[in-house]
Amino acid sequence: xxxxxxxxxxxxxxxxxxxxxxxxxxxxxxxxxxxxxxxxxxxxxxxxxxxxxxxxxxxxxxxxxxxxxxxxxxxxxxxxxxxxxxxxxxxxxxxxxxxxxxxxxxxxxxxxxxxxxxxxxxxxxxxxxxxxxxxxxxxxxxxxxxxxxxxxxxxxxxxxxxxxxxxxxxxxxxxxxxxxxxxx
Numbered sequence: 001x002x003x004x005x006x007x008x009x010x011x012x013x014x015x016x017x018x019x020x021x022x023x024x025x026x027x028x029x030x031x032x033x034x035x036x037x038x039x040x041x042x043x044x045x046x047x048x049x050x051x052x053x054x055x056x057x058x059x060x061x062x063x064x065x066x067x068x069x070x071x072x073x074x075x076x077x078x079x080x081x082x083x084x085x086x087x088x089x090x091x092x093x094x095x096x097x098x099x100x101x102x103x104x105x106x107x108x109x110x111x112x113x114x115x116x117x118x119x120x121x122x123x124x125x126x127x128x129x130x131x132x133x134x135x136x137x138x139x140x141x142x143x144x145x146x147x148x149x150x151x152x153x154x155x156x157x158x159x160x161x162x163x164x165x166x167x168x169x170x171x172x173x174x175x176x177x178x179x180x181x182x183x184x
Contacts, residue, residue: 012052015061016045022131023069029126030073032115040076044069063137066127070141113163121156128153 023044027037047068055064114122120142127138128149135153139146 040072043072067141109167121152124152125156
């Protein structure tokens with residue numbers, strides 16, 4: 001390994017370490033399964049390290065990495081298609097009792113609304129709105145035209161707004177909803 005390759009390899013390792021939380025957050029948003037999100041994140045990092053020498057432009061590093069993760073996710077579900085579909089399971093977050101806090105209840109409502117979106121809309125929404133990718137980068141990651149990204153994002157946001165509006169109405173009319181106040 002020449003000195004230039006060594007410096008570039010170290011830079012890539014640092015960038016991978018820094019971006020790992022974003023990868024996990026996106027994988028979790030796509031799958032709603034902590035173990036699977038961790039597996040996808042790990043597989044993405046391993047493949048990125050193995051293929052780092054193929055990356056020509058470090059400016060495209062984030063999009064390249066998320067493209068690898070999208071491929072890993074696609075491969076995983078293609079293998080699992082005959083056995084089980086994760087979207088058919090109700091996922092319960094048993095670490096936080098959502099009834100104790102209005103904020104946790106809101107988080108649950110948003111998660112349920114995002115989960116209710118079609119997969120293509122969920123992917124587009126998380127890449128653009130959560131991860132901050134541009135339309136062009138998102139199109140590259142998902143391998144679709146930019147116009148498709150724009151229309152999916154518009155539909156996803158409109159559907160998410162409608163779902164959250166529907167979910168908010170019962171909360172306002174529920175007399176059992178409690179409000180927590182802080183006592184000093």
